[in-house]
Amino acid sequence: MAAGWQQIYRAGNSLEAHTLKGLLEHAGLAVRLTGENLGSAAGELPADVLQVTVWVSEQDADKARQLLAGYEKGNQGHWRCASCGEENEGQFDWCWQCGTDKPETNV
Template identity: 50%
Template sequence: MTDQQWQCVYSAGNSLEAHSLKGLLENTGISVRLTGEALAAAAGELPMSVVEVQLWVIGSQWQQALVVIGNYLRNDYLDWYCGHCGEVNQGQFELCWHCQHDREE
């Protein structure tokens, strides 16, 4: 096994969750592949909302992906408002994108 091999890191219960996680992972610089969707679409019978979708990442980013997913599952990715300038920030960022102010808990 090499660090460049794709490994399944998570099975999402539906397409929406899979795409939410994919976005989060990609925001942290992790490349993501999804499997399961194409198959379901080809079958044309199951609604996308009930299809299980696997997320795959390469081995060298697997540990990092697990951390991101773990945080997601603990609901750490809620949007927050900057106490300095009032801009809304996505939950995975610790600094305000607008003014660089520290996130305040």
């Protein structure tokens, strides 16, 4: 990995890594993933094939850690997208699949 990047998270699987990548990119951060099996499409990997590490640029590392802290703390309370039916993590304010805003209802 080139200088200027920091590993901020070790995801258990590719799907989680991509979820986090979407979270961070939505917040305007540049994100890289390593360790991924690039030959497979996201979501088709067996859950435990290999670990994927999430990297951000050094100047974004603090912000990324805050976002990830929120991710880990809010890792319950899933909600289902009204548009595409995707299950989303409770801390997301939009559907990671199609971008629809989270319903206003407090569950």
